[in-house]
Amino acid sequence: MASPKGKALVAQSGGPTAVINASAAGVIQSALADPDTFTGVYGALNGILGVLNEELYDLAAEDPAEIERLRRSPSSLLGSCRHKLKGLDVSRADYERILEVFRAHDVRYFFYIGGNDSMDTAAKLGRLAEEIDYELICVGVPKTIDNDLAFTDHCPGYGSVAKFNATAVMEAGLDTLALYTHDTCTVHEVMGRNAGWIAAATGLARRHEDDAPHIILLPEVPLVVEKFVDDVQRCLKDYKRCFVACGEGVKTPDGEYLGEAGGAFSKDSFGHTQLGGAANTVRAIIEERVGVKARTNRAGTAQRVARHFASATDAAEAYMVGQAAVQAAVDGVHGKMVTLVRAGGGEYKCTTGLVELEKVANGEKLVPAKFIDANGTGVTDAFRSYAGPLVQGEAELEIGSDGLPVYARLVQQLVEKRT
Amino acid sequence: MASPKGKALVAQSGGPTAVINASAAGVIQSALADPDTFTGVYGALNGILGVLNEELYDLAAEDPAEIERLRRSPSSLLGSCRHKLKGLDVSRADYERILEVFRAHDVRYFFYIGGNDSMDTAAKLGRLAEEIDYELICVGVPKTIDNDLAFTDHCPGYGSVAKFNATAVMEAGLDTLALYTHDTCTVHEVMGRNAGWIAAATGLARRHEDDAPHIILLPEVPLVVEKFVDDVQRCLKDYKRCFVACGEGVKTPDGEYLGEAGGAFSKDSFGHTQLGGAANTVRAIIEERVGVKARTNRAGTAQRVARHFASATDAAEAYMVGQAAVQAAVDGVHGKMVTLVRAGGGEYKCTTGLVELEKVANGEKLVPAKFIDANGTGVTDAFRSYAGPLVQGEAELEIGSDGLPVYARLVQQLVEKRT
Numbered sequence: 001m002a003s004p005k006g007k008a009l010v011a012q013s014g015g016p017t018a019v020i021n022a023s024a025a026g027v028i029q030s031a032l033a034d035p036d037t038f039t040g041v042y043g044a045l046n047g048i049l050g051v052l053n054e055e056l057y058d059l060a061a062e063d064p065a066e067i068e069r070l071r072r073s074p075s076s077l078l079g080s081c082r083h084k085l086k087g088l089d090v091s092r093a094d095y096e097r098i099l100e101v102f103r104a105h106d107v108r109y110f111f112y113i114g115g116n117d118s119m120d121t122a123a124k125l126g127r128l129a130e131e132i133d134y135e136l137i138c139v140g141v142p143k144t145i146d147n148d149l150a151f152t153d154h155c156p157g158y159g160s161v162a163k164f165n166a167t168a169v170m171e172a173g174l175d176t177l178a179l180y181t182h183d184t185c186t187v188h189e190v191m192g193r194n195a196g197w198i199a200a201a202t203g204l205a206r207r208h209e210d211d212a213p214h215i216i217l218l219p220e221v222p223l224v225v226e227k228f229v230d231d232v233q234r235c236l237k238d239y240k241r242c243f244v245a246c247g248e249g250v251k252t253p254d255g256e257y258l259g260e261a262g263g264a265f266s267k268d269s270f271g272h273t274q275l276g277g278a279a280n281t282v283r284a285i286i287e288e289r290v291g292v293k294a295r296t297n298r299a300g301t302a303q304r305v306a307r308h309f310a311s312a313t314d315a316a317e318a319y320m321v322g323q324a325a326v327q328a329a330v331d332g333v334h335g336k337m338v339t340l341v342r343a344g345g346g347e348y349k350c351t352t353g354l355v356e357l358e359k360v361a362n363g364e365k366l367v368p369a370k371f372i373d374a375n376g377t378g379v380t381d382a383f384r385s386y387a388g389p390l391v392q393g394e395a396e397l398e399i400g401s402d403g404l405p406v407y408a409r410l411v412q413q414l415v416e417k418r419t
Numbered sequence: 420m421a422s423p424k425g426k427a428l429v430a431q432s433g434g435p436t437a438v439i440n441a442s443a444a445g446v447i448q449s450a451l452a453d454p455d456t457f458t459g460v461y462g463a464l465n466g467i468l469g470v471l472n473e474e475l476y477d478l479a480a481e482d483p484a485e486i487e488r489l490r491r492s493p494s495s496l497l498g499s500c501r502h503k504l505k506g507l508d509v510s511r512a513d514y515e516r517i518l519e520v521f522r523a524h525d526v527r528y529f530f531y532i533g534g535n536d537s538m539d540t541a542a543k544l545g546r547l548a549e550e551i552d553y554e555l556i557c558v559g560v561p562k563t564i565d566n567d568l569a570f571t572d573h574c575p576g577y578g579s580v581a582k583f584n585a586t587a588v589m590e591a592g593l594d595t596l597a598l599y600t601h602d603t604c605t606v607h608e609v610m611g612r613n614a615g616w617i618a619a620a621t622g623l624a625r626r627h628e629d630d631a632p633h634i635i636l637l638p639e640v641p642l643v644v645e646k647f648v649d650d651v652q653r654c655l656k657d658y659k660r661c662f663v664a665c666g667e668g669v670k671t672p673d674g675e676y677l678g679e680a681g682g683a684f685s686k687d688s689f690g691h692t693q694l695g696g697a698a699n700t701v702r703a704i705i706e707e708r709v710g711v712k713a714r715t716n717r718a719g720t721a722q723r724v725a726r727h728f729a730s731a732t733d734a735a736e737a738y739m740v741g742q743a744a745v746q747a748a749v750d751g752v753h754g755k756m757v758t759l760v761r762a763g764g765g766e767y768k769c770t771t772g773l774v775e776l777e778k779v780a781n782g783e784k785l786v787p788a789k790f791i792d793a794n795g796t797g798v799t800d801a802f803r804s805y806a807g808p809l810v811q812g813e814a815e816l817e818i819g820s821d822g823l824p825v826y827a828r829l830v831q832q833l834v835e836k837r838t
Contacts, residue, residue, distance in 0.1 A: 016597045046600055075593035082601040166823055171724040174494035174826065178435045181465055182501040186720060205823060300716030301594040301605060302587040308728050311822070392822040403730070403811040404585055404623060407593065 003037055003332050004135045006108025010059070011044040011051065012076040012143070013114035013121075016301075017157030018164075018310040019318035019395075020113055020143045021408070024078055025071035026322020027111045027141065028059050032067075037330050042105065045412060046079035047114075048121060052094060054101050054419055057412045066408045071319060072396055073407035074307030085121050088128060095128045103134060104418035109329050113141040113322075115149060119337055120361035126335045139325045140337030140357050143318075145304045147197035150363025151355040152339035156321055157304070159314030159390035162201030164306035165190050165245075165299075166391065170205035172297055173212020173243045180241035185232065185286050185294035188213070189279035191303060192247045196220050196367045199247035201387055203379035212243035217282065219249035220367050221376040223258060228282075229289045231377060236292065244286075250278050258282065308405050312393025317350060324352040348389035422456055422751050423554045425527025429478070430463040430470065431495040431562070432533035432540075435720075436576030437583070437729040438737035438814075439532055439562045440827070443497055444490035445741020446530045446560065447478050451486075456749050461524065464831060465498035466533075467540060471513060473520050473838055476831045485827045490738060491815055492826035493726030504540050507547060514547045522553060523837035528748050532560040532741075534568060538756055539780035545754045558744045559756030559776050562737075564723045566616035569782025570774040571758035575740055576723070578733030578809035581620030583725035584609050584664075584718075585810065589624035591716055592631020592662045599660035604651065604705050604713035607632070608698035610722060611666045615639050615786045618666035620806055622798035631662035636701065638668035639786050640795040642677060647701075648708045650796055655711065663705075669697050677701065727824055731812025736769060743771040767808035 008031045012020055024043075031038045041059045044050035059067065070077060085091045102110070112122040122138040129136035142149050147158035169188055176186045192198040196218030203216055214235045217223055235242040250258045259277030279296040286294040299306075321338045328338065336354040343349040371383035379387075400406040427450045431439055443462075450457045460478045463469035478486065489496060504510045521529070531541040541557045548555035561568050566577035588607055595605045611617040615637030622635055633654045636642055654661040669677045678696030698715040705713040718725075740757045747757065755773040762768040790802035798806075819825040 012597070016594045046597075049600060073593070074590050076597035077593065080597040082598065163822060167727050168718075168721040168725070170823060170826070171493050171726060172719070172721040174492075174496065175435045175720040175724045178431070178465075178495035178499040179501065181468060183720075188719075188721070204821065207819075207821070208828070295719060296717075297719030297721050298716070299587075299718045299721065300591070300607075300714060301602075302591040302607070302716050302718065305590040305594045306587070307590060308586050388821060394818065399813065400626075402623065402626075402807055403582060404589060407589070409627070 003137065003330055004108045005037060005039060006106045007040040007042055008038045008109040008111060009042045009044060009056070009102070009107045010078065010111040011047045011113070012078045012080045013047040013112065013118040014080060014082065015145065016075040016080060016305050017143055017145050018074045018160035018305055018307040019156055019315045021070045021073045021075070021077050022315050022318035023113050023141050023143060023156060023322040025067055026319040027326055028067055030323045030326035032060060034330060038109065039106065042107065042415070043078045043412070045414070047081040047083065048085065048098070049081040049083045050079060051098050051101050054417045056105060056415050058415055061413060062410055066410060069398065069408040072398055074305035077408055077410055084117050085124070088124050095125055098125060099129055099132065099134055100419055102136065108136060110136060110138045111141055111325050112138065113143050115144040115146070116361055116364065119357045123335060123357035123361055126357070137329045137334045138357065139329050139333065140360065141321050141325045142337055142339065145198060146192055146195055148195040148365050149360055150365045151360055153342040153350070154340055154390055156314060156318035158197060159311035160306070161198055161304050162204065162387060163311040163391035164309050165198055165202050165303055166204040167309060168299065169202040169213050169245055173205065176212065176241050176243050183295050184236070184292040185242045185244065187244045187246050187279040187282045187286070187294055187296045189246045189248055189296065189298040192219060193249040194219055194364065194366070196247045199245055200367050200371060200379050200383055202245040204384065204387060204391065210239050213245035214239060214242050215244045215377045216379065217244060217246040217250045217377070218367060218372065219247050219251060221372065222251050222253040224253060225285060225289070228285065232286055232290050244282060246279050246282050248278050307395070308397060310395035311391045312395045313390055315395040321352060328354060422556065422749055423527045424456060424458060425525045426459040426461055427457045427528035427530060428461045428463060428475070428521070428526045429497065429530040430466045430532070431497045431499045432466040432531065432537040433499060433501065434564065435494040435499060435724050436562055436564050437493045437579035437724055437726040438575055438734045440489045440492045440494070440496050441734050441737035442532050442560050442562060442575055442741040444486055445738040446745055447486055449742045449745035451479060453749060457528065458525065461526065461834070462497045462831070464833070466500040466502065467504065467517070468500040468502045469498060470517050470520050473836045475524065475834050477834055480832060481829055485829060488817065488827040491817055493724035496827055496829055503536050504543070507543050514544055517544060518548060518551065518553055519838055521555060527555060529555060529557045530560060530744050531557065532562050534563040534565070535780055535783065538776045542754060542776035542780055545776070556748045556753045557776065558748050558752065559779065560740050560744045561756055561758065564617065565611055565614055567614040567784050568779055569784045570779055572761040572769070573759055573809055575733060575737035577616060578730035579725070580617055580723050581623065581806060582730045582810035583728050584617055584621050584722055585623040586728060587718065588621040588632050588664055592624065595631065595660050595662050601712070602714050603655065603711040604661045604663065606663045606665050606698040606701045606713055606715045608665045608667055608715065608717040611638060612668040613638055613783065613785070615666045618664055619786050619790060619798050619802055621664040623803065623806060623810065629658045632664035633658065633661050634663045634796045635798065636663060636665040636669045636796070637786060637791065638666050638670060640791065641670050641672040643672060644704060644708070647704065651705055651709050663701060665698050665701050667697050726814070727816060729814035730810045731814045732809055734814040740771060747773060
């Protein structure tokens with residue numbers, strides 16, 4: 001179909017990353033550069049929540065230097081949310097409300113940067129718009145540190161969290177090497193609730209056999225306590241220390257999250273189980289069953305926004321998918337998400353493609369067996385070939401006169417409500 | 420006294436840092452460059468433990484390129500330990516054993532890189548050597564991320580942990596900004612058992628009033644729950660979110676560590692209290708008393724060895740104190756520790772001085788009142804003036820073809836035992 005003339009709205013959703021703002025900058029700068037198509041470029045405060053609340057702001061009113069800086073800034077600076085819309089049958093009023101706001105502001109392009117849930121929302125919104133004959137072009141922009149979106153070679157955000165965590169494990173591994181006579185084991189927990197891509201990435205730090213991480217625990221490989229204890233003991237025998245990289249979503253053979261299986265110490269004061277308790281459970285197993293001291297590291301949210309040591313490859317691709325989304329929209333593409341496509345051949349090269357939003361919404365990509373070693377606790381050369389190029393290069397960083405990074409600050413002056 | 424001719428032994432002790440190896444490289448390279456004084460330069464595997472076990476290795480046998488790389492490598496790559504020697508009355512046999520090993524290898528210079536305890540050990544060893552008329556020059560090299568050594572303006576290791584943690588808080592603070600509608604509070608725990616220097620340093624990230632950290636909890640300021648709850652509530656009113664930077668050694672007004680005061684969830688499976696549980700207690704207070712969701716971040720050992728974003732100032736000073744220690748020894752100085760001396764005047768400039776080991780051994784420097792704001796939850800401009808220069812510059816980093824840092828690997832081939 002021919003592209004309508006109207007405003008573009010860009011929104012971010014879900015967990016922040018080190019480079020999701022680069023995707024936003026790619027969308028914003030590309031759209032602002034094409035006033036023939038886009039009569040304005042708005043941001044939504046806190047994702048779809050901002051649309052529901054009609055909390056929108058004019059990105060053309062922001063200082064262009066800050067938009068350029070957005071490209072080098074972590075977290076979701078447009079504002080994000082974890083507000084999940086259900087199916088059209090249940091949440092139809094919400095979708096209608098969104099279209100009401102869009103219509104009031106003549107929003108004809110919706111660029112949604114997020115993961116599965118966001119693609120689901122964008123898909124359903126597009127379907128309803130068609131149904132009520134409101135001309136709207138929805139294009140998805142992939143984002144997730146979890147790297148679990150299907151139909152894309154990898155996800156913007158993953159390369160940076162991989163680079164930071166591999167480096168943190170390399171460094172903390174040297175700490176354990178120095179102090180093994182006292183702190184013999186370290187359990188280093190990383191994010192990834194269902195998929196072990198981030199935990200697997202720490203394996204990139206292991207250049208030599210005795211380097212950390214000695215054991216990687218992936219959500220894809222259920223933790224059998226007896227085997228794990230054997231693995232730790234063998235490691236202690238071989239290296240006098242044991243460094244375990246542990247995905248937060250590691251499960252028992254019964255499918256229970258390890259963070260929920262460890263007893264009282266993995267619960268908070270309300271008795272709520274906190275995911276992210278996996279490392280504590282692993283530590284308890286080591287101390288109780290192996291009988292040596294173990295420490296835990298858990299960077300938490302700091303890992304996913306560690307822009308200070310982000311991958312230049314990731315940052316560039318994140319910007320590229322934002323640009324490609326606008327180009328697709330201008331070309332009349334609708335209801336699709338931009339994907340990253342790895343070219344075949346020796347040298348790493350990556351271009352963009354497109355896939356139906358619905359397909360992405362319902363897909364999930366776990367770490368395949370070919371990337372996991374025979375013992376289930378390490379990564380293969382095939383994984384190294386896959387993930388290695390994604391952590392290449394140090395993303396450009398602006399440092400202030402105070403010696404710390406300088407990141408964007410948007411004004412986000414809300415436009416007047418029309419509904 | 421005139422300097423004897425003999426071997427130098429260099430050892431590291433206690434918790435690793437991002438730059439303690441730079442100090443070691445300063446000692447090693449300076450000593451190797453002066454064969455007229457130093458007939459050899461040995462390292463001790465795992466600090467004083469390595470001496471007791473006569474596990475020594477010849478640093479002249481290492482590849483000079485790896486020694487140069489040591490200068491840019493984190494952790495304590497000579498090997499460290501947490502083996503504390505008691506007084507001469509109790510541990511005399513250990514001190515005698517050390518001197519026996521020194522005598523067997525003609526070690527006449529002992530360079531000990533560490534904190535209070537290490538300076539205590541070096542002082543006592545020097546005293547016993549004098550007593551038994553064994554000519555030995557002991558020089559201390561300061562090291563601690565905790566920045567709590569007296570008689571030195573600051574400690575090598577502090578500037579880097581300060582830079583990394585301020586940056587991590589800045590970045591995680593933007594994460595909380597993006598997701599405040601869901602994850603309203605974040606409690607970010609940093610190291611520092613007795614002194615709040617590291618927690619204070621996160622205050623450098625707060626360029627604007629609404630920037631994280633909104634509340635800093637220091638071990639120097641007992642946490643009064645009612646006041647803390649008020650502070651959080653005011654913060655939520657003003658900024659819709661609250662980011663707390665929490666020192667691991669924060670205490671209750673009764674002097675109990677917060678990590679031990681929080682109930683069952685701060686204990687491990689043996690019922691042992693784990694220090695480092697402070698953030699969990701603070702999270703529980705926020706969730707229970709304020710009624711909003713809080714997350715915790717705790718980088719653990721990864722923060723103190725985060726060489727990938729270390730301070731260039733810190734790295735240079737760490738090397739400088741190593742060089743100065745050798746120079747002092749050659750000059751016949753004995754029983755002293757090298758200090759960092761800040762020159763007065765506008766521009767930051769730092770030179771070295773010397774202080775008696777005994778004085779350092781018994782001193783401890785907490786964050787003074789003038790560096791803490793009136794509310795007890797922030798830092799003053801005086802603190803910014805003090806700590807700001809220490810985080811300046813990005814330390815040189817070697818990146819491998821795999822996109823990750825390259826750090827030194829020593830061979831550490833043990834020399835033949837002679838006792």
